Amino acid sequence: MYIISACLCGVNCKYSGKNNLNDRCLKLFREGRAVLVCPEQLGGLPTPRNPVELNSAASEVLDGNGKALSNKGEDFTKQFIDGAYETLKIAKELGATKAILKEGSPSCGSNFVYDGTFTGNKIEGKGITALLLENEGITVFSDEDLEVNNSKLVYLNEFDREKAKKRRLFEQGEEDESYGEEYFDLTENLTDMSELPPSVEENVKKLMISLARDLMGFEEIDEIAEATGLSVEEVEEILEEE
Numbered sequence: 001m002y003i004i005s006a007c008l009c010g011v012n013c014k015y016s017g018k019n020n021l022n023d024r025c026l027k028l029f030r031e032g033r034a035v036l037v038c039p040e041q042l043g044g045l046p047t048p049r050n051p052v053e054l055n056s057a058a059s060e061v062l063d064g065n066g067k068a069l070s071n072k073g074e075d076f077t078k079q080f081i082d083g084a085y086e087t088l089k090i091a092k093e094l095g096a097t098k099a100i101l102k103e104g105s106p107s108c109g110s111n112f113v114y115d116g117t118f119t120g121n122k123i124e125g126k127g128i129t130a131l132l133l134e135n136e137g138i139t140v141f142s143d144e145d146l147e148v149n150n151s152k153l154v155y156l157n158e159f160d161r162e163k164a165k166k167r168r169l170f171e172q173g174e175e176d177e178s179y180g181e182e183y184f185d186l187t188e189n190l191t192d193m194s195e196l197p198p199s200v201e202e203n204v205k206k207l208m209i210s211l212a213r214d215l216m217g218f219e220e221i222d223e224i225a226e227a228t229g230l231s232v233e234e235v236e237e238i239l240e241e242e
Helices: 023-030 058-062 077-094 128-135 161-172 198-214 221-228 232-240
Strands: 002-005 034-037 052-054 068-070 098-101 112-114 122-124 139-142
Touching: 002 023, 002 077, 023 034, 034 077, 052 112, 058 077, 058 128, 068 077, 077 128, 098 128, 128 139, 198 221, 198 232, 221 232
Parallel strands: 002 034, 002 098, 098 139
Antiparallel strands: 052 068, 112 122
């Protein structure tokens, strides 16, 4: 289960009253694999609202040594922190281990935020909610990590060679050149097993699952299912037999 910034699924909750619709995130939500959150609304802020930026690192804001200020000088630090903890509470209730949040947001940014001057200048850093979730062991991705041309592409759906390769590279922190041709496509030439004897088909499925876990590093059942081309139910049944 994923936690996803509501604006990424078309909810008009960003500060301007608009959204940041992302088709990949919307697909996860429609499949019942995600719960939507807007930390700023959860913290009690209205929509629309004045834009807010952090005047110091999110860790300092959480420690009480920084603030979340609007472009009008309004102090919304409490609302941002409250919203972050409400989001964490929802994630824990769901048992969510992953979150996809809106990049650049003072709540949700996972790679960069704006520098607090309201001049459009971006700096490396995290939003308050993103940092809190990460501190609690939840893996946080940004919507930009899902883009096909992004070197940190996150594997979520429609398994294919390039996506799986980039996912593995992302998790290992390796360069494309170092990975070379060692990548192994589990689904290649195994798209139709209807003519195999049942016992052989079962063993092939077990092998594919084993390779997805041990060779490629996939852990979640839905990831293994997508990587192997098997259904979630088939993967669950085989893993339960182990």
